[in-house]
Amino acid sequence: MQRSGSPYVLWYPRPAAAWLQALPVGNGRLGAMVYGGIDSEELQLSQDTVWAGGPHRYDNPRAAAALPRARELVFAGEREAAHRLLESDVMGVPVQQMPYQTVGSLRLAFDAPGGGSGEATGYRRELDLARAVHTVEFVREGIRHRREVFASAADQVIVVRLSADAPGAVGFTASFDTPMAATALSPDGRAIALDGRGGDASGVAGAVRFRALVRALPAGGEVSSADGVLRVSGADAVTLLIAVGTNHVDWRDLGADPAARALGDLTEAAGRPYPELVERHVADHAALFGRAALEIPATPAAALPTDERVAAFGDGTADPQLAALYFHFGRYLLISCSRPGTQPANLQGLWNDLTDPPWGSKYTININTEMNYWPAGPANLLECWEPLFALLHDLRVTGARSAREMYGAGGWVAHHNTDLWRGTAPVDGTTWGMWPTGGAWLALAVWERYRFTGDAGRLRDDYPVLAEAARFFLDALVEDPGTGHLVTCPSISPENEHHPGPGGTLCAGPTMDNQIVRDLFGAVDAAAGVLGLDEELRGLVRAAADRLPPMRVGSRGQLQEWQQDWDADAPEQGHRHVSHLYGLHPGAQITRHTPELFEAARVTLEQRGDAGTGWSLGWKINFWARLAAGDRSYKLLTDQLTPERTAPNLFDLHPPFQIDGNFGATAGITEWLLQSHGAELELLPALPGALPEGRVRGLLARGGFEVSLSWSGGTLTGAEIGSRTGATARVRTAVPVTVTRDGAEVAAERDADGVTVFATRAGEVYRLTPHG
Template sequence: MTIPYFSYLISWFKKLVLATGVLALCAPVKGQDLKLWYKDPAARWTDALPIGNGRLGAMIFAGPGQERIQFNEETLWTGEPRVYSREGASKYLPEIRQLLFEGKQKEAEALAAEKFMGVLSGAGNKDVWFKEMRALKGLTGNPSAVNYDDSKWKEMIVPTPEGWEAAGWQGLDGAIWFRTTFELPESWKGKNLVLDLGKIRDQDFTYVNGKLIGSMDDAGAGRQYKLSASDVKPGKNYIAVQVLNYFDKGGFVGYKDTSRKLLVYPEGEQESSALSLSKAWKFLVQNDEPPAVPRFQADYQPFGDLFLNFPGHDKTSDYRRELDLRTAVSRTSYKVNGVTFTREYFVSQPDQVIAVHISASKPGSLHFSAGLGSPHKYSSVRKIDNQTLALSLKVRNGVLKGESYLRVVTSKGKVSASGNKINISGADAVTLYLTAGTNYKNYKDVSGDPSLACKKALASVSGKTYGAVRNAHVKEYQKYFNTFSINLGKDTRDNIPTDERLKQFASVSDPSFAALYVQYGRYLLISSSRPGTRPANLQGIWNDLLTPPWGSKYTTNINLEMNYWPAEMLNLSPMAQPLFDMIDELRSTGRQTAKMHYNAPGWVLHHNTDLWRGTAPINSSTHGIWVTGAAWLCHHLWEHYLYTQDKEFLKNRAYPVMKDAALFFNSFLVKDPRTGWLISTPSNSPEQGGLVAGPAMDHQIIRDLFRNCIQAASVLQTDKSLADTLQQKYKQIAPNQVGKYGQLQEWLEDKDDTTNKHRHVSHLWAVYPGNEINWEHTADLMKAARQSLIYRGDAATGWSLGWKINLWARFREGDHSYNLIKMLLSPAENGGAGSYVNLFDAHPPFQIDGNFGGAAGIAELLLQSQNELIDLLPALPSSFPDGDVKGICARGGFELSFSWNAGKLNRVEILSKEGGSCSLRYGQKILQIKTAKGERYQFDGELKKIQF
């Protein structure tokens, strides 16, 4: 009896230890808060906290007295369905290639710019409008005249380096008059003067005392006009400037050196004796309807703003705002006269509303107003009933319309609506439900009803308590977020506001901040790319500008792809579905571009796309003709298969798209007359070097596509003839080459400049995210790639830092990666790279790809699964000596949880999702195991199986 019972106790104890170990791996780190929090409201948009459900996004400023909630809806863009590709462009392809083979790059670029670029959108009648503005249409009198009455004009401080939009006039384009005066010093009499007005966008007509003294139509040139002594007079002199701005930033933008002032001074004398004209000028809008400017692609648009005004809440105590990554709920709290006021904000996917819940610790204390607004010129607000407002808008120079409804639900108190506001008084608690929709149905159809989404959303929350709506939101969100956890050390600094942690991160030990950054990246991906929505764009789903940087589009030569680097590895595979949906649409438009521009089968994508799925080359022939966007996106399809082992996805979704892309390159590749290799031309190495023949990045991506298609055909037992053809072509493609400086060559020729510090490291694609170059099979090329990255340097823009973090991880140099993590997680001050207060990535300006690239890079330090091996802690930085991770995914269909102490592996558990062979490596130890679907396998730090 004793021995069996003793054996039972030992067995029970072992099971307990095992269970405890598993729980230790799965449980969140004790004390790790997973919150971004601050002691002050947001002063700028990049201070505000983002929330979203993939379709709707909002930025929470959290001001106590005046709250601004800026919101977006993913389908509100400029533009319209149209053909982006140029008919007949393929006729010029042979000539462009020949010019490049002859070394005539400039001639090739000029021909391509004229005959090969995509089609611009329609232009307005600029000549007619220009003549009308110069004829002073819409004005009474002549504003350039000395005696013109400008007493009722408004004022604007000039210069405004980011355009008058930054002075509160977003969306303003057209003809604007400015006036100011200066007193002529006695010592300047009889002298010629210089009037320095800096750069003016786009065109100016500058008058002094009623005389036209200069005009330029060059937004990039400084205006330095000479005044003869006869142009000025003793005493007061009048300056009047008519500014014609057609698109984007307008007005007096000054100089890049913002300390440089607008001046008037005697010719030939020191500027130190000048009079400053950097001050408040009077201005008048003559006309804000300029003709449409032709565009290659469309811009993502802001939708509107919800403004809340709380009288008497300007002086507060105990203020705090936060974003809880565990629940995707933002929260603001503060005290006024002993009463605690609390606001909660989230965007519900189940109910499709932006919810704002406001409560107070004392009954009847809520007195405030809520109103809607929009930066769009064609927008208006109307009352639906005493609890509901509606915002209607139309995008300028586009076909899309939008509707937003605001519904107020109160607990006690009074509610009334008047004008564009709803007034609430004496309420205990208030919930606001904000909705938005457009007439967009798909990239070819804009026949939708923009109010339909609003009506459905309000019907969905009707009759539900706030608690029920909140609980449904949290449950839906957590089914994605809770699949993964990461601990990089005790969270000893969670009592420090996030902005302060950001400032201190580079100089103190705070590994848990890096873990927070990983989870923030996952939060942003879930919030901007839910299944059934459009993919995350250059700013995810958040944008407050009518003319955002780079259109807030999809840049496909790195940025879009980087957005999805964390998806598979960090257990967010469903978040990639919007990307796959867009790839299906791009395949359709890309076929048209392949035919029109290359007379080739299959599909092609150049370096940008938008809501309307343009695939033609845009902007400049020096960087816009880059042909491997489709092939790179196909890499994501194949990666999804590798991570999930989903053969149905491979057969029905991925392989047909990959095959089509491969058919294009099978036709597109041509023989280089000098080397005999097959090369890609015309193309470029993003985004430098101009139009060339044979950039290394193209060849790396094309080989990756061919290899993946060959493997997919083998898995699916199909298309053997095509696979054989691709195998033959694969062997003939120009190989990776090591240059004279020991570097991996970026181009076909050995012409790399070792002093080049460009942010793009395109020729290192085969190291990451590709895997053609690796330590196991191509060590010499790996060394050359490493040397190239050393030459390029560490300093970079935000997203480039994200890429370099991953590259150094692949080089297995974790401490070097960590140095770049510190650079990424540093304040983006004075226009530099790093992170903004809300941890948004700074290119600068804001681009979300750095958040995603950085999150993926930190994970890459802990686990890698290329080369058919699962590497545990391949590049662990010394700054992460202790930690654990749960739910990290590896290629082959495996999910892992493991822990480490003092830099050494402690325990690992593997879940095999689909069965099959698993090769596990830690240090020099390699373990081969056969797994069964759904089974878990546990090993200690020596990779010895834990037996029970």
């Protein structure tokens, strides 16, 4: 195979033998896992609205009557009784939300050249992240075969191109295979279709209908289709177009025609020749992917196949460029599974081969969904954030019912999970689900995006999501009879026990809740100020914020997870969730400017240890970066990039696969290079010693800046800061810098703390050069 020359390539010398060896392509809505077989090929297909069940309300009608008594029991320390009451009268109906489901697979069985079955030589399969094209090449019986696959957002189809360097050498049969309730058929002589339905789950009837449609466009040869089997013989090359449509319009409406949708996408794409399809796809993808790049010098290990690189990295082989490849793979995944108009990235992003995947592959909003979008701002993929905001507007509606009917409160609420049907009631059981702060955490994305963009128009559009999330807590917070503070109750600190046994997670005012609600109230105050709105609400949230419990340092020097100093006796000392460090990351309540809390956060991480699931390691990478401990942060990436935590295709393993670890680590890598959470830009705040040389371009910073920088010997050698909003730049560097624009020096002042301050103009780029 002709090598792409790009360092952003995953490659393997053999076909995939399992799903976690196959490689992902996706256009946000439609995805495939490609195996790259020789005699046969499998494209396992996913579509983001194929879910079990149908429009459904999970709210428990007994909740409003039960919650006052549950609060009394929690405050009295009668946790087991509170647990029983919440299980029976507050948990959602049904208690499990609906799972995301697979479409099935398109399987190709290839004709043997000349009727023979000789060995294939020169085999290579690769995924070029910069072009988002999967390619297989090999030679068999003297004929070179090339197979390309990509998922086009520009044309809303998956495209498969099969070619050979000898005429008439492409032949195969194609058919669908699925675990879903479905029927295969041949709608015409060049196409096959699969009509299916989402499954029933927890007593909710499956209501999503889908059609998968494949059409062959051959160069030469013959094509026929009958009884759901497509046959191509003697072709020089073939383009297969794959489209999937469903009846899903939104969480309330299943009135669309899946067959018409699939046919419309396929027909439009079929009007374009293959070179145009490729060109449109690559241009669309590159417009996002090309905005940022991380370059790290390669060592000899970088020449190994990708799975061998991971195995060697886990054994201690020096391969710093693997961190850069992992960064680019994370950006590739976000582009591929989250685009404007699609569903948000779920627990597996977009890719799923099961009818009941782990944890339903839902939206777990006590960390996992939020983590999926941590790279969107700093890694310069703001458009990929859009599906989360669409989800928030839906949850504002469904969550208002839950707030009103369960809590007797205004505003809106969501607990620790949601699904395609936008459930907002607590689910899965009290131990996990009795957490009313998931919606608030998600809503903070509204203010976070404004901090990156300065876009007041978008802030105005989304402000009701933020304001009404705060109104819920103004109504639902209750006074702790022991302290007088306003607290959430009943609640939990996800998903950790402070005492063993039933009710051992239940509490009032856990530290994470207080941090999130404080951030929410602060964001509403700031956003309303920007927009000139809601002076009364601003006063209410400021007053309520003053009554929230403060963060406390416990007897072991740790940041307390609960109001009470229970940490030392909690059953799981190494619990995967470190929820009370939300204030360190992604929040900014714990910084170098709060030294006692900063040290308590470090002590907490030391006591929790470095073990964890894939996503937990991803979060800890960010924690240690915020603590300016780059080597410790890098060590956790090396723990993650092992065969136990990273699949051969670089998917993160919980285990099993969850995509949040990929996105968490991607965000953590940006935190090594640039931090902007503390009202300043800090360059190379946590650069690991393992990355002494490199450069990065296109990272975004809060305040409306785009940053590129280079370093050598672990020291900054130069930076460029583009100003998008004209805000004053405050830049922290380890060494003094000179600031220039278009070659002319710019007036700047450096304070005693190492922060250089200078005025900017929107659209201008400023060069920072170290001196002294």
